Amino acid sequence: MSILVTGAHGQLGGELCRMLGDRATGIDVDSLDLTDAPAATAIIRRLRPEAIINCAAYTHVDKAEMEPEKCRAVNVTAVEHLAEACGKLDCPLIQIGTDYVFGLPPATPRPWREDDPPRPQGVYARTKLEGERAAARCIKHLIVRTCGLYARAADRRASNFVRTMLRLGQERTEVRVVDDQRCTPTFVPHLAQAIIFLLNEAGSNVPWGTYHVTNGGETTWCEFAVEIFRMAGMKTVVRPIDSAEYGAPAPRPAYSVLDTEAYHRLGGPLMPDWKAALAEYFTKP
Ligand SMILES: NC(=O)c1ccc[n+]([C@@H]2O[C@H](COP(=O)([O-])OP(=O)(O)OC[C@H]3O[C@@H](n4cnc5c(N)ncnc54)[C@H](OP(=O)(O)O)[C@@H]3O)[C@@H](O)[C@H]2O)c1
Incomplete structure (x- = not known):
């Protein structure tokens, strides 16, 4: 028996497959389109x-506004x-x-708690x-909410804010860069470790349900960009703008810092502060 990881070519799925090694079977849209229910x-x-x-x-937040049905098929119907x-097989x-x-x-x-109204x-x-x-209809479920993912530097396929800043x-x-959205960027290897902990302990020490897991602290995308360039030793100037000036097609939360206390109370791997996490991105590729 193995752990089936979907989205295995993505940032998080790829990291989980690497960390789980032989325990994981990774699949992505090229081997199984999850919107094909009978095949899934x-x-x-x-x-x-x-x-x-x-x-x-x-995950294409802006494009989703133009193709809502396609987005819904993957994010809702497939789930x-x-x-x-999972319910039929008693599989978490x-x-x-x-x-x-x-x-x-x-x-x-x-910071938002798990039971705050979304x-x-x-x-x-x-x-x-x-x-x-939809996932919560399966009794044995964990919903892990997270924020601002960036994969390790060695993941060349990953598309994320850090890579975009380094390219720009x-x-x-x-x-x-927008300076009016507060969030907590999260380093994918830290999140993957936390998910593996939750999975290993689920049903015994970890009750089924929803957990917030991000790195620690909070920042804005603008401040994050400044730190990226500082740590990369680049002289790029970061000019703060507001969301209206940036003009993205899809709305973004002004404040989406998540409270991770419930996760940490379970005794899982500590999620370092976002600056320490970013430093790891540069020192442990
Ligand atoms: N990225 C973030 O900042 C962020 C923040 C909070 C939460 N999350 C959530 O975290 C999870 C992982 O995010 P991520 O950044 O690792 O995403 P990602 O890199 O975009 O990976 C998602 C993967 O799912 C695949 N996929 C799309 N449609 C599919 C389908 N019909 N059947 C099978 N596979 C399909 C994608 O393939 P294609 O690339 O070919 O479409 C991609 O490989 C997602 O649930 C996301 O909503 C992400």
């Missing part, structure tokens, strides 16, 4: 996995099928959720919340 059910029945970690998702198959389902479910600012700014804005955010609800920094002397 057939593979799950054949493999009879010990657990499924669903890292597959439609419904996974949950149904680990679904990856997002800080974007907290789309509107809180009344008083404090108010997603935009197609991606709404479908991810629906996907969480090679091309330009100045970059404009």
Whole structure:
């Protein structure tokens, strides 16, 4: 029996497959399109996995506004099928959720807790919340909400903010970055370790349910960019702008810092502060 990791070519799925080694069977859209329900059910029945970690998702936040059905098929319908198959096989389902479910600012700014009411804005955010609800139909489920993922530097396929900044920094002397969205960038290897801990302990020391897992502290994308260039030894100037000036098609949360206390109380691997995590990106490729 192995752990089935979907989205295995993505940032998180790839890291989980590396860390789990022989314990994992990784699949991605080239071997199984999860929106093909009969094919997905057939593979799950054949493999009879010990657990499924669903890292597959439609993650193009802006493009989702133009193709909501495609986004929904991956982020909701596919999860419904996974949950149904898992329920029938009594197989745990680990679904990856997002800080974007907290789309509107809180009344008083404090990190969001797992039971705070989500108010997603935009197609991606709404479908991810629906996907969480679909996963929760499987009794043995974990929903791991996270934020601002960046894979290790050696993952050349990864598309994320750190890689984008480093590329732009090679091309330009100045970059404009939004300074009115507070979040916690999260280094994928740290998240992957936490997920493996949760999975190993699930059902005994870790109750089924939803957990927030990010690196520690909070920042803005602008401040994050400044640190990226500083640690990379680049002289690129970062000019703060607001979200309106940036003008992305999909809305982004103004405040999406997640409270990770419930996760840490379980005794899982400590999630370092975001600056320490970024330093690891540069020192441990
Ligand atoms: N990235 C972030 O900043 C962030 C923040 C919070 C939460 N999350 C959540 O964390 C999870 C992992 O994110 P990530 O950054 O690792 O995503 P990613 O790098 O975009 O990986 C997602 C993978 O899923 C695959 N996929 C898409 N449609 C599929 C389908 N129909 N069938 C099978 N596979 C399909 C993608 O293939 P293609 O590339 O070919 O489409 C891709 O390889 C997602 O659930 C995401 O919503 C991400």
